[in-house]
Amino acid sequence: MERTFAVRVRDGLHARPATQFVKLAKSFASEITITCNGQAASAKSAVKLMLLGIKEDDEATLRVEGEDAPDALSALSTFLQNPAAGDIALPKTGGAAPASSAKAGPEDDGSDGIAASEGTGYGPSFAFFPPVLKIEPQAVSDTEAEISRYRDAVSGVTTAFARNKQRAGTESDTNAIIDALIDVAQDAEFAEEIEAAIRGGQDAASAVMSVGTRLTESFEAMDDPYIRARGEDMRSVTRQIVLALVGQADVSLADVAPGSVIVADEITAWDLARANLPDIAGIVCRKGAATSHVAIMARAHGIPAVLGASISADRLAGAGTVGLDGAAGKVFIDPDPATRARLNDAIAREAAEKKALEAYRTVEPVTSAGIRVEVAANLGSLAEIPAALEAGAMGVGLFRTEFLFMERKTLPTEDEQAEVYTRLAEAFAPYPVVIRTLDIGGDKPITGVDFEHEDNPFLGWRGIRMCLERPDIFKPQLRALLRASVVGNVKVLIPMIADGSEVREVRRLFEECRDEMRQEGTAFGSFELGVMIETPAAVFLAAELAQQVDFFSIGTNDLTQYVMAADRLNPKVASLNRAEHPAVLRAISATCEAAKAANIWIGVCGEAAARQDLTGFFIENGVTELSMSSTSIPRTKQAITRL
Template identity: 45%
Template sequence: MKGRTALERQIKSIPAAAGLAIGKVVWLRKHDRADDVPRHISEDEVDAELSRFHAAVAAAREQIAELRNTTAKQVGEEEASVFDAHLAFLADPAYVDETVRRIRREALSATGACSAVTKETSDMLASLPDEYLSARAADIRDVGDRLLGLLSSETKGTVTFAPGSVVVADELTPSQTAELTSDVVGLVTRRGSKTGHAAIIARTLAIPMVVGAGDALDDLGDGQTVVVDGDAGTVDVEPDAAELEAVRARQAERAKHRAEALAAGRAPAVTADGRRIEVLANIGSPKDVEAALAGGAEGVGLFRTEFLYQESDHWPTEAEQLEAYRAVLEAFGDAPVIIRTLDIGGDKPLPYAEMPKEDNPFLGQRAVRFCLANPDVFRTQLRALLRAAMFGNLHVMVPMVENVEEVEAVRALFDECRDQLKAEGQTFGELKLGIMVEIPAAAVMADILAPHVDFMSIGTNDLTQYTLAVDRGNERIEHLYDASHPAVLRLIRMTCDAAAKVGIPVGVCGELAGDAAMAETLVGLGVTELSMSATRIADVKVKLRGVTTDRARALADEVLTLASAALVQARVQALAQA
């Protein structure tokens, strides 16, 4: 590195989507519009400006609906669901009606009023302590930018890039990320979160991405050659010939490994000493089944049922739920399908649900707490699940369980629903009941909970957030959020030990399950099943086939003694390269 200028350096940021990319910088800067600032109009112009705004809203609604459908087909239903929030903003009186009011009452231009209301709404949301609501600030900026483009008569379409482009931006919206072409090989942002919608879409599209680079991007110019390392979270600026050659060698090795993984993806994951580890898929709706099967999923480890509620303007009926559950169960035949009961509250409010305002909804009435407090809503889902059990190998897991009383209450409602169905002459099947271990208390009390359930599944996303007291959507402390932290791994070990004593399986369905580098550690901790996005299944299976139980246990024992997540990651990486 000697002799290089200040700009020719390594920029350190946050890894958001794995992979290596070499390309030319293309800055994606926000377009400055002269009319974005409030401009007063005459009384005679008000009606025309109102018409322009309503036309823009209608056009934006059509564009977003089309983008949602395209994203669902090409990327996945779960990723596409972000655009439901965008459509909701276009129907939100607090946003749309306020813009109309400013045009009519304050005689502002449509563009000026829309710009002002968008900024105020975004700033207000960003300042809220609630993670879900603060994250919606990026969504409203995305919607506002689309409206402003339409009001400025700009053509809103897919932005084209030259082959080998590395897109650099202050922030990437979900719309911008979903509309990227195959010519984009890497993404770098000044702000952003690795758990944000743009990062999730980038991972699904397999585009290496780093976020949170901050002011280090100030001197980065269009056309410069950079290397984006989405694993390490770095950007190397103007690497020399030897460095580029080394990166290309790493890319070739990754491509070879990926091809081998995909070829072997359909075969079961059996360790080198014959231990069977189930590798399942996380899905967000029946639309994700095809990708899960193609990726080599041996079942479903997490079927999120929230889509039924979030895509509806009413509480989903028993029949509507039965249809969705049956479709997934029949697609997987005898393979296990683990369906999670309704998990709303916290970051998943429903517009038609009467939910009390809470200062901290992530510590409030969410998931099983909400369901037990609203038994009529819960009974509808439980009845649908019992009837769906006729069509496959159904496992039901309850999220956010903290104590035995909650498990007993759920079992009692299941029994009540069985009695109702029997009295009505309805056919139904049997199912297995498990819990998600997401609250540290559940892991600490796993020995008490385990005898009351058929299986446990560890949700490492929330377990990490609650254990480390880190808001994973907060850019300022996101670097502290790491599921490989020894404290989280110790809770996983406690859960597995308790489950082993009563002979029940333990799975992991959080992001950690899809981290191939951590697969050996998880096996060593006692995990028997891993569930992840379909795109990660092949790599995890390949990793597992090289694992032996004794070495995995020795590794797990070792990392539990380490002092930080960084030391755990360093040890795991060193072992992988040995």
């Protein structure tokens, strides 16, 4: 993301405002560059920033790349356009950090990073810094033989990947990620580019390295964090194929001593899959995001993790012991006795809480008044299924199908979608799975759809609005959902509804698909159809909509944003973006009343579903399903039984 503006800080970025600006920049995980007077510098270096000599009224450009880029760009540009910025305390950069039981004192507040997997960890450091591959171009006399050598290397790598799935103790979520790596290695377009490079005179190792590096950079240049995180997979596969071609063995995490904290510049899913995961006390990386496969694996296995840590490689590699708070994104290098004591106390407390919550894994919670509530999981991929089942999810309250589209270079076919939806339904049967139809827009682009620039994509051509105008994309998904419905527990959820005519058009398209499938002899099942209540229009039309559908699901994230007219990514209006605001609660109550009057069930799938301070409110208003991240399920079940 990039923004150009005139600097309004009085007298420019001299020592004091430059120091404050750098401190503010360091509070974000994103890479931040500022350009002025034809020179560029990192916004996280006070010395380099001051060397730019930025004066009041100079034109400057901020470029921000990272998970929290919108927040960073907003906060930093606000600072630079405030004349008194050098004389005031730094503004807050967003909502409160996740609660943590391992807070450090002011004498050692730890280094910041991305909270990738909650929990507290402490132990001896295991430094994992594989050497950089240096490939010297080689002369090629027989291109076909070189292509054959490349294909053999791919076969060897994928065989090694597949063999790792058979290791004792490997969970199905890890297996699904390994399958994704195999798909990358065997990708036809990837192979075609490499073989074309070999035919053009490159040796196999150089060709793989050049093509793999270019594709990795393409992934990492994407705005969407989920697509960007796939660069990690491409880099990992490229490295393994090149190592196979040059006959070198890679360093491995298989030798991690029990109770160690792995510290690294970056860890790939393939690296982590070879480790004995129960031995790992924590993970700290200088790179990575909460959407990466490593983060997903860490969460699935309950390993505390902080990624994108703002620590130099030398300091990280030289650490003797390391502590971390995965919920707050804090890292403590060689912590002092007081900090160690706090970390160990937190670890013991979390272990006791986890043991107490294990009893709720198989519980189907019922309030003291006899109201049964389904506690389900919000999922974005099949890889997240094992963690949800382990947590005791009573089905899936929201399956985000957009990730199936966003992580690919081509649109998924009907067959590919049907397989994913069917596997999802089978994994949770007989519990229900609610599958949301494609919910993308200008802020979440996919290959195959051209999105024009929109000043506010949250109010633009997104969700059902886009799908109804692109039946070539929407109908294959509807057909795939009909095929998966044969399992018997599928429910379909339509996003971004603002008018009853949209529901009627979706039903018409479903019927059109059924007619086609009857003629073809393709089996399909029946399902309940619901709508997301996330726009004020849907709230006002709830009584009418309830006559057309089988259920409602309240998306509190967007509903709050739209009701309060407060961008949920803008820290300047964070105080307004609260699900507990009276206006939002009244919108939810009105929706629940409409559902009860029409005798349809209603659930909540936004982040507020996991808030124990709102659990009672939801249930009192008739909500019978709460859907959330898997880690929140046991606590929510406990809260319901105590109501």
